[in-house]
Amino acid sequence: MTWVVWRQQRAQLITLLAVLVVGAAGVLLLRSSMSSYLDTHGLASCIASGVQPGSTCGLAAQEFQAVWFDRMKIGQLLVLALPALIGLFCGAPLFARELEQGTHVLAFTQSVSRTRWMATKFAVVAAPALVVLVVLQLLVTGWLNAAGKLGPLVSGPFVYSNFGTSGLAPVSYALFTFGLGMLVGALSGRTLAAMAVTLAVFVVVRFVLTGVQQFLLPTQRVVSDDPSQPSVTDQAALVVRSGYLDARGTPVPDGAEDRIGQCGSRGNTEAATDLATCYREQGLAKSFSDIIPSSEVGTLHLVEASIFGGLAVVFVLATGWALRRQT
Amino acid sequence: MTNQPPVLADGLGKNYRRGWALRDCSTEIPGNRVVALVGPNGAGKSTLMGLITGLTRPSTGTISVFGDTPHGKGMHPAVAFLAQQKPLYAQFTVAETLQLGKHANPTWDQSYAEDLVSRAQVPMSAKVGTLSGGQRTRVALALALGKRPGLLLLDEPLADLDPIARQAVLGTLVEESRREGITVVLSSHVLAELEGVCDHLLLLVGGRVRLSGDVDHLLNGHVVLAGPPGHPEPVPRAAVIDAQRGVNGQHLLVPANAIGTTPGWRRFRPTLGHLALGYMRGASSEVAA
Numbered sequence: 001m002t003w004v005v006w007r008q009q010r011a012q013l014i015t016l017l018a019v020l021v022v023g024a025a026g027v028l029l030l031r032s033s034m035s036s037y038l039d040t041h042g043l044a045s046c047i048a049s050g051v052q053p054g055s056t057c058g059l060a061a062q063e064f065q066a067v068w069f070d071r072m073k074i075g076q077l078l079v080l081a082l083p084a085l086i087g088l089f090c091g092a093p094l095f096a097r098e099l100e101q102g103t104h105v106l107a108f109t110q111s112v113s114r115t116r117w118m119a120t121k122f123a124v125v126a127a128p129a130l131v132v133l134v135v136l137q138l139l140v141t142g143w144l145n146a147a148g149k150l151g152p153l154v155s156g157p158f159v160y161s162n163f164g165t166s167g168l169a170p171v172s173y174a175l176f177t178f179g180l181g182m183l184v185g186a187l188s189g190r191t192l193a194a195m196a197v198t199l200a201v202f203v204v205v206r207f208v209l210t211g212v213q214q215f216l217l218p219t220q221r222v223v224s225d226d227p228s229q230p231s232v233t234d235q236a237a238l239v240v241r242s243g244y245l246d247a248r249g250t251p252v253p254d255g256a257e258d259r260i261g262q263c264g265s266r267g268n269t270e271a272a273t274d275l276a277t278c279y280r281e282q283g284l285a286k287s288f289s290d291i292i293p294s295s296e297v298g299t300l301h302l303v304e305a306s307i308f309g310g311l312a313v314v315f316v317l318a319t320g321w322a323l324r325r326q327t
Numbered sequence: 328m329t330n331q332p333p334v335l336a337d338g339l340g341k342n343y344r345r346g347w348a349l350r351d352c353s354t355e356i357p358g359n360r361v362v363a364l365v366g367p368n369g370a371g372k373s374t375l376m377g378l379i380t381g382l383t384r385p386s387t388g389t390i391s392v393f394g395d396t397p398h399g400k401g402m403h404p405a406v407a408f409l410a411q412q413k414p415l416y417a418q419f420t421v422a423e424t425l426q427l428g429k430h431a432n433p434t435w436d437q438s439y440a441e442d443l444v445s446r447a448q449v450p451m452s453a454k455v456g457t458l459s460g461g462q463r464t465r466v467a468l469a470l471a472l473g474k475r476p477g478l479l480l481l482d483e484p485l486a487d488l489d490p491i492a493r494q495a496v497l498g499t500l501v502e503e504s505r506r507e508g509i510t511v512v513l514s515s516h517v518l519a520e521l522e523g524v525c526d527h528l529l530l531l532v533g534g535r536v537r538l539s540g541d542v543d544h545l546l547n548g549h550v551v552l553a554g555p556p557g558h559p560e561p562v563p564r565a566a567v568i569d570a571q572r573g574v575n576g577q578h579l580l581v582p583a584n585a586i587g588t589t590p591g592w593r594r595f596r597p598t599l600g601h602l603a604l605g606y607m608r609g610a611s612s613e614v615a616a
Contacts, residue, residue, distance in 0.1 A: 004427050008416060102414045109380060109408040110431035111474060113401035324399040326384035327377070 001112055005124040012090060013128055020132040024139055027075060031143040034068055043150065050149025061150055072151045075140040079165040082136065084202055086129045087177020092194035094121055095323065096185030104323075114323050122316065126178050130171060137170045156236035157297040160210060167301035172308035177202050179315030186322040205311075209304060214240045216303045219290040227284045228263075228275035236294035244284035252284060260284065331394030333358055333478040333510045334379055338388030341374050348374040350534045352388070356512065356527065358477075361504055363521045363542075364514040365603045366531035367611075372514040373411065375531070376480050379512075380408045393477065404434065407476035411483045413467040417456030421449055421466055425473065432474040440473030443499070461492030468496065472503055479504070479511045485520060493520055500524075518600040530603055532610040542599060549602055550586060551595040552579040561589040569605035580605035 006013070038044055043064055046057035051065075095118075098104040107117050144151050153162060163169060177198055185194035219240050224231035227244055244252045263278035279285075292300065334356040341349045349371035356362055364372050377383030378390050381397030390396065392403050402408065415424055421444060429435045444451065447465035449458065455466060464484060471479055481500070485493045501524055504511040512529075515521060528545055530538040538545065549568075552561065555576050560567065566585035571578045580597060597605070 001430055004430050007419065007423055007427075011418075102410070102412050103416055104414075105382065105408075105410045105412075106414040106416070107431075108382060109402050109406075109410075110428070111402070111404045111433055112431045115400065326382060326399040 001116060001120040002124060005121050009121075009125050012125065016090075016128050016132050020135060023078065023132075023136045027136070027139040027143055030071060030075070031139075031146055034071075034143070035146055037064065037068070038147075038150075046150055047146075047148035050154050057150075064150055068147065069151065072144055072147060073161065075143060076152060076161045076165045079133075079137050079140050079170055080161065082133050083170055083173035083177055084199060086133065086174045087181040087198045087202060088195045090125050090129050091178035091181025092185045092198050093191045094125060094182050094185060095319070096189055096191040096194045099186070099189030100191060115320055118320055118323050122182065122319075126175075129178070130174060133170055133174050137165065141166060156238075157294055158213070158236070158238040158292070158300075163213075163297070163301075164206075167298065168305035169301060172305035172312070173202070173206070175312035176205070176308040176315075179312040179319070183315045183319045183322065186319045205308075209307065213300070213304070214238060214292065217292050217296060217300055219292055221288055221290050223286050223288045225286055226276045227279040227287045229287065231287045231289045232291060234291065234293050237289075237291040238294075240290045240292065242287070242289040244279075245286040245288050246283050247285045249286075251288070331391070332356060334390070334392055334512075336375075336378075336388065336390045339375075339378060339385055339390050340387035341371075341378060341383060342386040347534050349378070349531075352531075352536050354529060354536055354539045356478075356510060356529070358510050359504075359508050360510050360527040361501060361525045362510065362512040362527040362529060363518075363525035363599070363603075364512055364529050364531070365516065365518065365521070365607075366537075367516060367607055369533075370531040371534040372531055373482055374534075376408065376482050376512070376514065379478075379480060380406060403478075404432075404474075405477035406480065407471035407474050407478070408480045409467050409471045409482065409484055411486065413463055415455045415463065415467055415470070417454070419455050420451070421453055421455060421458075422451040424455055424466055424470060428470045428473045434475045436473055436475050439475070440469045443469035443472060443503075446499070447495070460487045461489065461496070464488060464492070464496055465499075468499065472509075475507070476509060479509050481511065481513050483514055483516075485513075485515060485517060497524055518603050522599050525599065528599065528603065530606055532607055537606050537610055538602075545602060546597055546599065548583050549597050550581055550583050551597045551601055552581060552586070552589060552592040553577070553595060554579075554589075554592040558591055561592055562586050569609040580609075 038047065041060050041064065043057065043060055046061050049057065051057055051061045095104070098107065108114060144153050147153070155162060157163060157166065164173070180201055181194055181198040184197045185191065188194055222231045222233070223245065231242065232239060243254070246252050259282040260279060262282055263275055332355050336352050336354050339349060339352040340347060352371075352375065364375065366372050374383060378385055379392055379397060380402055381399060384399070393405055395403055397403060416427070419427065425437065425440050425444065428440060429437055444466060447462065447469070449462045449465055455463065458466065468484070471481075484496060484500075488496060497520055500511055500513070503509065513521065513525070526542050528538060528540065528542050529536065553576055556572065556574060558577065560579065562579070562581050562585050566581050567579050568582070569580040580601060
């Protein structure tokens with residue numbers, strides 16, 4: 001059966017290969033061109049530190065970013081868009097086109113079980129699509145790493161575009177859209193409808209899960225004994241909530257922070273010289289933040305991927321059921 | 328092969344939202360026959376084929392195919408089906424289509440399938456999408472026969488063929504079924520071609536079985552009476568299955584056991600066409616009455 005599916009999906013698989021070759025060549029060329037730019041402009045030492053006040057990297061780094069930052073963003077966009085495209089153009093038509101053209105009858109009336117037919121079609125198309133996705137993801141990640149903190153990675157691993165292009169995220173999104181497209185296609189028998197529904201559902205689910213991202217893991221509270229200083233030292237962490245604690249250690253209700261205005265300069269009065277003491281006099285003993293530390297990003301990837309992956313498994317099983325239905 | 332009959336239906340029915348497509352169908356299709364599945368459009372022919380292949384699930388009753396109940400997991404290995412639309416992958420070449428059959432059927436006979444295609448003079452390297460209707464049917468037929476089935480179901484195989492292609496396809500079918508001992512079920516509403524080809528008739532009208540059995544037996548059991556116009560009928564009206572009256576005379580289709588003496592009437596053995604058409608017309612006039 002593998003041969004049959006390979007022959008049937010040949011054009012699609014060749015397209016995937018072309019995407020891989022063109023994408024990989026493009027990313028590698030850009031990366032080497034960027035590396036030589038960094039070398040010739042003496043920016044190699046700035047990769048780890050990024051643009052910081054007072055550093056020697058300032059102007060040259062800004063010129064670098066003016067040219068290269070958006071290009072790297074486009075690379076990320078490719079990795080963000082690929083899972084949706086895989087679902088739309090590989091998953092949705094997989095069974096919808098057969099049902100549309102009536103050729104499923106041909107497949108159903110050979111001696112091969114419908115389950116095997118479905119499993120073969122799924123494997124022969126999904127596996128290469130995932131390989132293309134992972135290779136391009138790794139190449140783009142490598143390119144972005146080469147720019148270090150001069151590139152988009154400076155915003156930290158939890159930012160939408162960085163989170164969605166790293167770790168298990170792209171593969172889990174692709175499995176989700178592929179499974180969803182397959183299922184809607186098998187149920188509706190209409191390619192275009194399956195593509196539209198897949199895109200719409202994927203966008204909504206991605207939006208919702210990005211919105212609830214901060215609730216997927218328990219937060220850790222970090223506290224600064226000096227209430228006038230920020231409590232977070234991990235610049236890349238995901239800050240879920242921040243505020244002040246009173247002397248007993250309970251969070252001061254929202255709005256009470258207005259009191260810190262008392263410590264600023266107002267009219268003729270001078271600003272308080274010892275901010276920490278002033279804050280404490282206002283009942284703000286310590287500052288705190290509830291964060292998901294950047295070291296937990298792998299765990300968060302795992303949680304999100306298991307949600308998308310779990311749904312993908314449900315979609316694949318439901319497709320099997322849909323194809324074994326009798327009219 | 329088992330001694331189970333190719334198809335055994337008992338009280339079989341299929342209800343769609345629009346109504347019953349097939350009802351109270353109890354019949355047996357014996358082995359080594361060429362069966363004509365005949366009926367007007369919407370009689371339930373395709374529904375019955377769908378039930379035999381397992382593409383469709385019965386609403387009532389049971390059906391068994393070589394002793395097994397058809398299901399949605401996959402088709403019975405001894406059954407081959409050629410749907411009315413003759414679905415084939417248009418982008419495959421003829422050779423690739425046969426290769427599909429080879430990969431998807433453990434009982435595949437490549438040289439037999441190739442032989443069928445070359446006898447039909449269809450070029451192996453041609454894309455299926457570029458073939459004529461007749462060539463396409465021949466390729467689909469080779470794919471169906473290549474799996475060496477015990478039961479071959481053909482839904483309106485002749486519908487989109489010209490008369491020469493019809494003769495050729497029908498000739499192939501009969502030859503192969505006789506030689507290989509295959510039971511062939513042909514659905515059609517074109518009766519003339521099936522004359523002399525089929526030895527078993529299954530006539531459906533309005534979703535019900537009107538007539539079923541061995542063709543010779545059925546033909547011997549009926550008589551066509553031809554008489555002058557206006558002549559009184561020699562048999563009770565209830566026994567007349569179908570009556571055709573014109574200025575040149577009248578023709579009555581009646582069961583052979585219903586007639587005694589028929590002065591002034593000539594007797595004929597009906598053809599398969601007479602018989603089927605008579606029953607179809609009779610059934611529709613019953614509905615009208």
